[in-house]
Amino acid sequence: MKLERELACRQVVELVTAYLDDALDPVDRERFEEHLVFCDGCANYLEQMRATIRLAGGAGLVLPPALESRLLDAFNDWRTS
Numbered sequence: 802m803k804l805e806r807e808l809a810c811r812q813v814v815e816l817v818t819a820y821l822d823d824a825l826d827p828v829d830r831e832r833f834e835e836h837l838v839f840c841d842g843c844a845n846y847l848e849q850m851r852a853t854i855r856l857a858g859g860a861g862l863v864l865p866p867a868l869e870s871r872l873l874d875a876f877n878d879w880r881t882s
């Protein structure tokens with residue numbers, strides 16, 4: 802799969818599942834992560850997906866507890882703003 806130089810938010814949303822499954826090739830993965838650096842909406846979406854998968858016991862993704870609580874705080878801030 803070849804992507805444009807810069808990902809659109811729509812593409813990021815479409816790629817989230819593949820990203821979490823570690824199914825993106827390295828170039829796409831890098832672009833995906835670059836997008837998250839400057840796009841709070843997609844970064845929050847990724848965390849929401851990650852939390853959902855974890856609650857579902859799906860992909861077996863584990864975050865360090867400190868990082869996890871920081872991300873959840875960020876997500877809760879975003880959701881209530």
Ligand SMILES: [Zn+2]
Pocket residue numbers: 809810813836840842843
């Ligand atoms: Zn975005």
